[in-house]
Amino acid sequence: MGPTILITGASGFIGGAITDQLIDRATIRSLTSHPHKNRFAARVRSFPYDFDQPARMAEAFRGVDVFVNSYYVRFNYGDETFELAVDRTRDLIAQAQAAGVRKIVHVSVSNADERSDLPYYSNKGRIERLVRDSGVDYTILRPALVVGRGDILVNNIAFFLRHLPVFTIFGRGDYRAQPMDVDAFAAVAVDAIGGDHHGQTVPVAGPDDWTFRDMVRAIRAAVGSRALIVHAPAVVALVGLKVAGLFLGDVVLTSDEVKGLTREYLYAEQPLRRGAGFAEWLAGDGVASALGRRYESELARHFRQ
Ligand SMILES: NC(=O)c1ccc[n+]([C@@H]2O[C@H](COP(=O)([O-])OP(=O)(O)OC[C@H]3O[C@@H](n4cnc5c(N)ncnc54)[C@H](OP(=O)(O)O)[C@@H]3O)[C@@H](O)[C@H]2O)c1
CATH class of the missing domain: 3.90.25 (UDP-galactose 4-epimerase; domain 1)
Structure with missing residues (x-):
């Protein structure tokens, strides 16, 4: 049914809002650390992240048309660091390339910049470059502050x-x-999944x-x-x-x-x-x-x- 879309955290905050809008017209898969927390039950197939052996995620990417990536961490904590999140995103993009994914829709952040002294933003900038250099068509969306059910x-x-x-x-x-309603953000992401904003980096916000x-x-x-x-x-x-x-x-x-x-x-x-x-x-x-x-x-x- 429709295109096959792989979403990081399809039951999560932003991923969940995108899934809500696409569930009736696409085949949705989820990549997540919590495959058991799947609010769409049998309608969304969940695959676990496996960054120790990224090739094990190949099945999640097989036959995927569009990969929606929002994988990131909010801060360094224990072994989870921004640098590791960049490395892991590199693995995810490699899987998307290997599977011949048609497009990557990437959720970045306003003012992502490799030169920033704030690691959240500099590493988001590094990830944006990985997406742009991937050779896969892409849209990078840069929200500032997304609000809605499930926001923190x-x-x-x-x-x-x-x-x-x-x-x-x-x-x-x-x-x-610049707060933006999560459903409005998801609608822009859905447009990008459908082909809008081809090769663009787009700051997005509420009115x-x-x-x-x-x-x-x-x-x-x-x-x-x-x-x-x-x-x-x-x-x-x-x-x-x-x-x-x-x-x-x-x-x-x-x-x-x-x-x-x-x-x-x-x-x-x-x-x-x-x-x-x-x-x-x-x-x-x-x-x-x-x-x-x-x-x-x-x-x-x-x-x-
Ligand atoms: N929320 C905002 O206001 C806002 C504003 C600007 C930009 N963004 C960006 O939007 C993206 C999605 O945000 P969200 O709030 O919707 O996030 P989310 O659903 O909580 O997380 C997105 C994905 O990253 C994974 N993840 C997040 N933190 C992790 C950690 N510490 N260890 C392992 N995996 C982790 C999640 O894993 P699980 O599936 O296992 O949960 C999920 O697959 C992020 O890249 C964020 O930087 C958000």
């Missing part, structure tokens, strides 16, 4: 606003960010730009929080986040992520704009009532099996 950052801002009397913003909070301060205020209002919003230097706020991380058993936010946010890495000039605005998304059916009810842990999701 906005959910956890809401969690802290709901559960703490005070919420600390790094510095003035006037740095800009409007936000300052971080205004995003926090909007989330606070949406979830009915009465937390006091205060401003503190990033180093001070990071100490608070470290303590929260100890209680929650997670890395809430890294100092590099704070640098990325405050230096406006989550903002791009002239992105392709799609979907509903952040305020509209927050006002959507059931969104605010569910947001931040429980903490979403990156370590539980990805680093603890």
